[in-house]
Amino acid sequence: MTTITIEEAARFIGKEIILRGWVYNKRSSGKIIFLQIRDGTGVVQGVITQSDTPSLFVTANNLSREASVVVKGTLQADNRAPGGCELKIEQIQVIQQPSEPFPIELKRQSPGFLMDHRHLWIRTGRQVPILRIRDSVFRAVRDFFHEQGFIATEAPILTGASVEGTTTLFEVDYYGTRAYLAQSGQLYLEATAMALGKVYWIGPVFRAEKSKTRKHLTEFWMAEAETAFYDHGDNMRLQEELVAYIVETVIEERKQELDYLKRDTAFLREQVSLPFPRITYDQAITILRDSGHKISFGDDFGAPQEATLGDQFRKPVFVEYFPASMKPFYMKHAPEKPSRVLAADLIAPEGYGELIGGSQRVDTLNELERQLDEKKLPREAYEWYLDLRRYGSVPHSGFGIGIARTIAWICGIPHIREAIPFARQVNRLYP
């Protein structure tokens, strides 16, 4: 007898099999009981009638939601069952019967309550499909970079200096001196790119911003890439290919999950047809003003502005050539227009915000020193980074993509907290 997972069930119709999982729900009608069994790969309906197996009927009747069970039975096609297939249960081994009612109900509950019970919430409803899509996104990122000849590497989480200033860093005690949780792996990736050529990493980064929005986490996972000899244009091409690859992979691997989430895959696919539109910061300002936004030159885009840009193009859109004053020190200024940087943000459609921030990096010592001074950053802390410009510096570019935002967009879910197993937010550190 074969032990199978629920996602394999269709291939075992007519066969006797074993399933290991949890009771997702129980419905009964007199002398017949329907057990919805879940196992992480899906949910299948089991059926038990009193007349066939009286003692089994008693066992099943006593089970409550989330009881862990091993069930043996025969799979049969049945249009009356959700999914068109059900398990005629012949034997149940109860691993554990919950001592208390399962707190997560199948009806609507408030976000605060659900987040307090996140460790249990993830078992239910759309949480499982979302987390399975998350798995595909991570794998797609790794496959893409591997296929493109990139080397996976790592950046430290504990750092002594910040990338973009010190206001948004989590501080930790490091043997009596101050250390910070990394808000980006970028600077270290630049060093690694000078060693290996094309590198990427996927890792957690930390921002101590007090943002309380549907797009922010204080700890989130970012995939960052850094490529030697890539210019700004190469960089954007790499980014759009990555995004398209991720979406195509999810559509291919997680059709069922997207269907569960009622996400229109044709629409998604349309959104990632290449190339993505590119507009300059100046053009974006014009578009936004024409749409009635009050925005001054030099302002960054807020959520409403990003939503407008998303609506305008109905695709991810690159906004490039930002004023240098509003961007960090490591971005290379455009040779033809030094007040602008060779940087681009990729704005997601449907109001999901900025997916990617990327730029060509400063590659000469003089320019880098000047920009550190301009941003009033201490050179000493960046000596090792300056070294990269002293020893065989080359043009290079890189970017970082927020994984959870990408997942939220692909899934079409309203809030980023569901796009990560355990969200860390400004007022949430538990569970």
Place this chain on the structure above:
RNA sequence: UCCUCGGUAGCUCAAUUGGCAGAGCGCUCGGCUGUUAACCGAAUGGUUGUAGGUUCGAGUCCUACCCGGGGAGCCA
């Protein structure tokens, strides 16, 4: 940090002008042989976020604080 809405049973919410604190769901019990968040019946369930104040009387009005939702700013 700011704006805004909210906090009443385990959950989701009612409660008229300040006048007996209620319903649905869940759990428990009973009924029902094809349920689809099953349904029907019964029972259970309360320090109304905390502290103070006004009042004959406060879930309701006032003050402070705590907690949560949504948003802004900042960001990916």
